[in-house]
Every structure is written in structure tokens, then in C-alpha cells.
Amino acid sequence: MTAFALHLLRHGAPETPGLLMGRTDGMPTVDGIAACTAQARDLGIERLIASNLRRSREAAEAIGAATGLALAIDPRWRELDFGDWDGQPSSAVDRDAFGRFWDDPDANPPPGGERWSSLVARVSAAIGDLAPIPTLVVTHGGAMRAALHVLCGFDQRQLWAFDLPYAARLSLRVWPGEQPSAQIAGLTP
Template sequence: MNGQRLYFIRHGRTVGAGALIGHADPAPLESGTADCVEKCVGLYLNTVLSSDLMRACITAERIAAWHGIPVQSDPDWRELHFGAWEGQSPADLDNAALSRFWSDPDADPPPGGERWSALCDRVARALGRVGPETLIVAHAGSIRAALCRLCGFDYAQSWAIDLPYGVLVTLEVRRFEPGGARIMALHP
């Protein structure tokens, strides 16, 4: 990929928003899906890629249908797996364990969950299959991992970027290597 635009959109708000929903698969709210479609109306797209989780797939299918192009599902774009914490509210978890996780999700992953580096490795594989003018419908974690890979951010830097439901991130990718992209726009 050289000198191309790459778009990421976080799926819209879901049932159970606020919980650690990782690989759990709650349904997206219609209002959140419609908001995502509206944000993508003016984009020129060759391809729409999506996490294989329902909340991303439904959004991707609606966006792709509007553009008249196919959608491809890829499990490498899934959110971080939260293991025993899946579906739990952060307020209901052990505060010390949760703090260790947020401080260093590679050294202290959720019990039975995925390490940050494993998510980054999955996303790096997925990025290797991305062509120009592609929209990727994904999750906050997988989008952060892509920003780490493409923009050269470390974990803490990726968390300095707010990625609310339905945010559209536009990257200009000059070189497909860490630091080879720059953020063109964030549209909450």
C-alpha cells in the first residue's frame, strides 16, 4: 500500500455498551448503525472489510450495500478477547487487576483473555491483506492496534485517541510499516 487512503469506522453503539464485550457479540442498535452509514456516504471505496462479529458485520453490510460493493469478513479484525471478563462491567471487576490490565495489557491480560501483542499480531496480518481505498468496520481495540502498527504509536499513545462508537478515522498510508501513515481526520 503506497499513498492510499484507508478508513476505519468503529461500529455503532450496541446493546450492553459500557461492558467489556470483546468477542461477545451483542446486537448493534439501529441508530448506531444508521449513524455509521451516514458518515460513510461521501467516501470513495473499493472494498469494505469487517470483523466477523455481528455488531461490525451488520454495519459493514449496510455501508457496502449503500456503495454497491461487496463486504468481506475477517476474524483478525475482532476486538481483544477479555476472557473471564467478557460481558462484565468494569465496575464489577477487581479494581487492582483491572488497573494492572489497563497499565500493561500485555503483561497482565484478563484471566483467560488475550494479550495486547496477540491482538496487534492479528491486526498486522489483517493489514497485510488490505488494498487501497478500503473501509474497515472494526472495534476500538483493533483500530488502536492498527494505529500502533501504521502510525508507530505505542500502547499508551493509542489510548490518547478517543474512539467513541461510530467514529470514522481516515489515514493516509505512504509506507506500509510502523510510522508509514498519518491520521488525516477523526469524525466522531
């Protein structure tokens, strides 16, 4: 089967940076939306998707207005739910518990939060439903890492090695199928 381009774009900076923003939603900054719009120029995309969280959705709406593409909302591309930690600065979280989470987020999810494997499962399902056409998904850092796990087989430690700042674009060449695979075509911070 022929590969297709999949671009994963992390939302732009939120008005209140530095928080563990999973299900917590926040307003994106004007500059954050502009940075995302700039990252989406000249990609030749035919499909535009965004997480249902405002910080992703508003950037995607601006991209849709610039490209003339209709926007599809898919909540499977949301960030990991940080449970009791959601909306808090990392400095407010017990350091040992936070360290255990980063070491193994599936065995040590945030209290009341989502396991890594749940995030991977929903992102995997979203990838499996993609039409094999050039696509841009405006999403979150955790979902982007989950996609790298699903498509490229990176393990947990390798995933943390990727710096995915606000408005970073990860471009992949995806070979669809029962077990899709991909090649990284670019990472633009």
C-alpha cells in the same frame, strides 16, 4: 509506493452498552447502524471489510447495501478477547487487576483473555494483506488502536489518548510495504 486511503470505523452502539465486549457479541442498535452508515458516505471506497462480530458486520452490511460494495469478512479485525471479563461491566472487574491491564495489557491480560501483542499481530497481518485501494474496515476500538500502533508507532499510553466513541471514523493515508506506515488524515467522532 503510492499511499492509499484506509478508513477504520468503530461499530455503532450495541443494545447493551457499558460491557467489556471482546468476543461477546451483541446486537447493534438501529441508531448505531445509521451512525456508521452516515460516517461511510462519500469516502470513495473501493473495498469494504468488517470484523466477523455482529455489531460490526451488520453496520458493514448496511454500508454495502448503500454503496453497492461487496462485503469481505475478516475475523482478524475483532476486538481484544477479554477472557473471563468478557461480557461484564467494568465495575464487576477487580479494580486493581483492571488497572494493571490498562497500564500494561500485554503483561497483564485479562484472565483467560488475549494479550495486547496478539491483537497487534493479527491486526498487523490484516493490514499487510490489504490491497492498496481506498478501503473501509468496520471494526472495534481495540483493533483501531492496534492499527495506530502498527502504522504510526504510537505506544500504549499514547493510544489511550484517542477517544474512539461508537461510530468514530479514523482516516489514514497508508504507505504499504514490508513495514507499512501511515499518516492520520482525520478523526471524526
